Each structure stands twice: as C-alpha cells, then as structure tokens.
Amino acid sequence: MARLPYLDPEDLAEEDRELLKRNINLHRITAHSPGAARAHAGLGRYIRFGTTLDARLREMAILQVGYLARSAYEWSHHVKIGQEFGVAKADIQAIATESEGGESDLAPLDRTVLRAAREITEDLRVSDETFAALTQALSNEHLVDLILTISYYNSVVRFLASFDIDVEPSYQPYLDEFPLPPWQRTEGI
Secondary structure (H helix, E strand, C coil), rough: CCCCCCCCCCHHHHHHHHHCCCCCCCHHCCCCCCCHHHEEEHHHHHHHHHHCCHHHHHHHHHHHHHHHHHCCHHHHHHHHHHHCCCCCCHHHHHHHHHCCCCCCCCCCCHHHHHHHHHHHHCCCCHHHHHCCCCCCCCHHHHHHHHHHHHHHHHHHHHHHHHHHCCCCHHHHHHHHHHCCCCCCCCCCC
C-alpha cells in the first residue's frame, strides 16, 4: 500500500487535473506536488516521444533498470510498453539471462546497452570499455539520450520504492508472464 493516498482528478485544483489524464498510480502520487509532477512528466515525455534513439533499445535499457531494482511497477509497465515498441518476449527473457551473468543471443549493441544500464545502476557510471563500445555504435545525441534514460529510470525506480507505489491490476498479467526474482539487496543498489 502506498505511503501517500492516491489522488483522483477531483482531489486536484482544476488547473492540475490534466496531470491525471493518464491515471496511473505513479502519477496519482506525483500529483501531490503539481510542479514536480509536471517537470517529471516533461522529461518522461521526451524520453518516450522526443528522442530519436531507437525505441526498442530505449525500452531494453529501461527494462534492465527495472529488473535490477526488482521494481514490479517499472518492470510490468515497461514489459507492456516495450512490447509496443518492438521488444520481443525473447528479449525480455534475455534481460534476465544477462542480468544473472549468462550470455544471450542478443545482438552486440543490445548487450552493450544492457551492460551500460547495469553499470550505471550498480556502479553509478558507465565503464570506459562500455562507453567506448557505445561511441562506436551511437551518435553523441543518442549516447546522451541513452545515458539520460538509464539515469532517469534509476530515479523512477527509487521514487516508486520509496512511496511503495502499487502495481495496477491491469499490469499484473505482465508480472505473471515475466516474474521478477525475489528482491535481495545487492552492492550499489
């Protein structure tokens, strides 16, 4: 159960009700601070709709962050969103394999993007080796957008966990199909 009450549109001032036009639990908590909700949503919109970074790669990176954080909310939402942007079920399974130290059949760039997301999440920075590999495959613009995306979603999973934000019932089937392993504290998370 969330640590703050979930707001509904009628709980907000008229000028703030648009904050809940996508009435998901994350927004229902961020709406407690309308200014922060707007700022947070602005960067999220850019990441989803403004960047020219390959959408599948973006979603793979976000899923990697959600997997490492064992964030049921982030994971379930981005399993759904990721599939809408070309992430295959085999890709989702590969994220788990790669996260647990195994090797998958993913393309080299996919594996490098996942490694970058793991490094930022666990070590707070991309290693020199991974950064060099990314610069060979991505433009500077895409490199900035990828690192920003990974960093933003590291913030999101911490926000979700700190407020104990619940997964909406409509997203539960994604967790049922792709369950997360039990959460354990790991170094750096």
